[in-house]
Amino acid sequence: MQHFPIFVALAGRRVVLSGGGAAALAKLRILLKTEAHVTVFAEHPAPEIEAWDTVGKLRLVRRAAEVGDALCAVLAYGANEDAAEDARFAMLARADGALVNIVDNLENSQFITPAIVDRDPVTVAIGTEGAAPVLARKIKADLEAALPVRLGVLARIGKSFRKAADILPMGRKRRDFWADYYFGTGPHALEDGGEEGARAELSKLLDRHTTTAPEAGRVQFVGAGPGDPELLTLKARRALDTADVIIHDRLIAPEILELARREADLISAGKEGFGPSMPQDQINALIVEHVRAGAHVVRLKSGDPTVYGRLDEEIEAVEAAGQSWSVVPGITAASAAVASAGQSLTRRGRNSEMRFLTGHDMDGFAEHDWQALARPGTVAAIYMAKRGARFLQGRLMMHGAASDTPVTLVENASRKDERVISATLGTLSDDIKAAALTGPALLLYGIAPREAAATLPQFSPKDIAL
Numbered sequence: 001m002q003h004f005p006i007f008v009a010l011a012g013r014r015v016v017l018s019g020g021g022a023a024a025l026a027k028l029r030i031l032l033k034t035e036a037h038v039t040v041f042a043e044h045p046a047p048e049i050e051a052w053d054t055v056g057k058l059r060l061v062r063r064a065a066e067v068g069d070a071l072c073a074v075l076a077y078g079a080n081e082d083a084a085e086d087a088r089f090a091m092l093a094r095a096d097g098a099l100v101n102i103v104d105n106l107e108n109s110q111f112i113t114p115a116i117v118d119r120d121p122v123t124v125a126i127g128t129e130g131a132a133p134v135l136a137r138k139i140k141a142d143l144e145a146a147l148p149v150r151l152g153v154l155a156r157i158g159k160s161f162r163k164a165a166d167i168l169p170m171g172r173k174r175r176d177f178w179a180d181y182y183f184g185t186g187p188h189a190l191e192d193g194g195e196e197g198a199r200a201e202l203s204k205l206l207d208r209h210t211t212t213a214p215e216a217g218r219v220q221f222v223g224a225g226p227g228d229p230e231l232l233t234l235k236a237r238r239a240l241d242t243a244d245v246i247i248h249d250r251l252i253a254p255e256i257l258e259l260a261r262r263e264a265d266l267i268s269a270g271k272e273g274f275g276p277s278m279p280q281d282q283i284n285a286l287i288v289e290h291v292r293a294g295a296h297v298v299r300l301k302s303g304d305p306t307v308y309g310r311l312d313e314e315i316e317a318v319e320a321a322g323q324s325w326s327v328v329p330g331i332t333a334a335s336a337a338v339a340s341a342g343q344s345l346t347r348r349g350r351n352s353e354m355r356f357l358t359g360h361d362m363d364g365f366a367e368h369d370w371q372a373l374a375r376p377g378t379v380a381a382i383y384m385a386k387r388g389a390r391f392l393q394g395r396l397m398m399h400g401a402a403s404d405t406p407v408t409l410v411e412n413a414s415r416k417d418e419r420v421i422s423a424t425l426g427t428l429s430d431d432i433k434a435a436a437l438t439g440p441a442l443l444l445y446g447i448a449p450r451e452a453a454a455t456l457p458q459f460s461p462k463d464i465a466l
């Protein structure tokens, strides 16, 4: 991040601008929305600038800027549309101690003005550090369409009520009150009864919120999917937006944790499948402790929480504590892996059933119905198979599986560093060793990557060792 976004209080502060043409007008239109004391230096000002001067919206000085003109100014804009004049102005304004912006000249500017969506007092600022103005405009247009025009009115009324609402204890209760106003009763009250209606609704709402008992805590067991944040469900997104506490596994991608509500308490449970981890009892105790305290706990698990997630043990602990819970399903690693291989988990004429297996469990390498698995056409998604690959290979071949049975290894499925590796049962353990896997990997037994998948944009062809 090369530019740090802040909102500067401009009421009563001095802002100077040099220039009188179209660029100056564009900047002045936004600046005049603030309560800054704006002074414009222009030898040939546009008529609009003269008119603003006449009605006292700004002060116009009909000459080029000189040394000392930007003294005590917080911001100075060079909008002359003339490189030499802007450079001269920048130098003198900087010497006067102002922060300088030159219109359309990122390099010589000390700050930049973002694209703005204005629902005063709600202001959304969009910046791309000059990299993509088209993108900024598109985001602005999308936000303009998405944010109701009257959002500002609602926020202004809300702002005037903030002191009154301070009688609610900070944190959950206060947040619930405001969420109720902005997303529940407020918009309707404003529509039906205008500003008076919205104001009256706030008082009624406050009464209701001060007399109701604090909401009980709850636990959501949420699937975070295989890693790509776009593969989160809408429900998972909402859970991340509203959680008080998020207890997550080690496998959860940082991009997903970034989406969590800023005030949420993020706790790593350090689990990775059956790998080294915080003991399960301790995780159970942690969940229970927070839900008992009235928190909305999100227990965030990679993929789908019901697949190799030790979900039942956690549910039982929550239930034993008399607390409520629900499960938000997610996209499991097998679904993401097979999508990247460009194949189906089931396929007419090949396999009408498929199995989920784990390479190892708490007792070590997992035993399975090897005979059934060794039958031609069998398909299985094998989780946590890295360490047990040689064992799997030996058992399957001993029970008659063909050594040329296709196997696809997908490491970091759906993530930026995804790799799809084509192998056969006979070469599996050597291929795994050669691949030097570092991320989580899923083994698709009985499935070869579709060759055409090499042309898919998710990963580069060089990552496929066919």
Ligand code: SAH
Residues within 6 Å of the ligand: 226, 227, 251, 272, 273, 274, 301, 302, 303, 304, 305, 306, 307, 308, 309, 331, 332, 333, 334, 337, 382, 383, 384, 385, 410, 411, 412, 413, 414, 415, 440, 441, 442, 443
């Ligand atoms: N609940 C998870 C599985 C947890 S067990 C789910 O539904 O996906 C952990 C194992 O899942 C890892 O050892 C690996 O085999 C697999 N896994 C999880 N995320 C993965 C990913 N992005 N790519 C490949 N395998 C993954």
